[in-house]
Amino acid sequence: MRVPHNSDVPVRGAPSSTVRGTAALNEAATSSYTALRSDLLIPGRGQPIEHGALVIKDAKIEWVGEFTGRPSKYGNLDFKHVPVLMPGLWDCHVHFGGWGLGSGTIGDHRTLLPGAQALAGAVTVDDLRRTLEAGFTSVRELSGYAGYLWPGIRDGYIVGPNVYSSLTALSITGGHGDVHDLPICAVHGFGEAGGNYQLCDGVDECLKAVRTMVRRGARCIKVCSSGGVLSLDDDPEDRQFSDAELTAIVEEASRSGRCVAAHAIGKAGILAALRAGVTSIEHGCYLDEEVADIMKQKGTILVATRHIQESLFLDHRGFPEPVVEKIKKIVPLTRANYNLAVKLGVKIALGTDSWNSKSGERLSHGNNAMELTYAVKAGLSPLEAIEAMTATAPDVLGGKAPKSGQLKEGYDADILGVAGNPLQDLSYLTDSTNVTHVWKGGKLYKSS
Ligand SMILES: [Zn+2]
Known part of the structure; x- marks a missing residue:
């Protein structure tokens, strides 16, 4: 059976924030965005951001920063919370x-x-x-x-x-x-x-x-x-x-x-x-x-x-x-x-x-x-x-090389949601049950 390509491919069910809207009329007011926030955001290169957030548009990361500093254009978005965000x-x-x-x-x-x-x-x-x-x-x-x-x-x-x-x-x-x-x-x-x-x-x-x-x-x-x-x-x-x-x-x-x-x-x-x-x-x-x-x-x-x-x-x-x-x-x-x-x-x-x-x-x-x-x-x-x-x-x-491996604007939206801080305990990554969310190219593949 073919996995649908232009819709979500959830392995265990996708939250509604990943549903792609086709009529992207009004910037952040549309469903073409996925918005995420976390207690800690590890960007891949550089220092982690406490209370970080990011916005995905289609397959790319459009914005990354502190949640409190998010641009007003994202004011209407519902930011889904996970403990830690990091690159795939x-x-x-x-x-x-x-x-x-x-x-x-x-x-x-x-x-x-x-x-x-x-x-x-x-x-x-x-x-x-x-x-x-x-x-x-x-x-x-x-x-x-x-x-x-x-x-x-x-x-x-x-x-x-x-x-x-x-x-x-x-x-x-x-x-x-x-x-x-x-x-x-x-x-x-x-x-x-x-x-x-x-x-x-x-x-x-x-x-x-x-x-x-x-x-x-x-x-x-x-x-x-x-x-x-x-x-x-x-x-x-x-x-x-x-x-x-x-x-x-x-x-x-x-x-x-x-x-x-x-x-x-x-x-x-x-x-x-x-x-x-x-x-x-x-x-x-x-x-x-x-x-x-x-x-x-x-x-x-x-x-x-x-x-x-x-x-x-x-x-x-x-x-x-x-x-x-x-x-x-x-x-x-x-x-x-x-x-x-x-x-x-x-x-x-x-x-x-x-x-x-x-x-x-x-x-x-x-x-x-x-x-x-x-x-x-x-x-x-x-x-x-x-x-x-x-x-x-x-x-x-x-x-x-693709633009990948970093939570950075313009990079591929390959992103993990993790249950705890791997900088303190690597078992948050070595035990894959702690990797609660996996987005690849902006699509949610794992949600638990
Ligand atoms: Zn080999």
């Missing part, structure tokens, strides 16, 4: 792959069988809804199927966040995005069919891979410039792709305004990605002072993905022994290096690497706000952590 959250690193189905794990080859993508897509619909209801109005997906489902979200068929997806991860043959225990023709076939990884070797293939992803609708590009942890047979300390290949990928992506995110764990892979000019370093586990200096000079963003690392450190059931050894080695190292990055002032945006479609697991979709707690443990204040998950986050998309 961003998760800058997710995967909607339907992983975890049945007994399937991330390396389950059944996910490559014909028909598996349809099943994964169907399961992903509920994961997208859960993510939105947890307060995440935007996600950057760095390989997965949500990018293919995005037109359905945009056009009102599916309830979910705004999705900015790379669709796939570019990898060398034998690299992080290869499946080492399958015939290479099967891996190529999966990539060509829209699977989660795409092998490319040499400058020509790298250029073609970027162009192919742009053709499919990728809104950013992901490249693996080092080995990985969950990939069975490669070493995260190895670098992958040559300088010429990485530069070709970044330059080709930039021709269509796309930013490049680099999966980069080992120092050599991080440095190579930085030389090529990527916009963000994902994981960045071996970050040190030299890396931090270069990132600061270039303005490169670190997306540390602590949620997946700490979750796998605590629970790595089902993973083979070589993968478990990598987890045990790298997670403590990253913990220390994330602290260093915060201390040295590297630009940080938050992403979780959430991927599990099973409910009730640490890495299930919808637990994304846990990343805030790790950012605070690494040294950010709660206000800075929220900024890294709101105002700073769209910067991972560079010039194509």
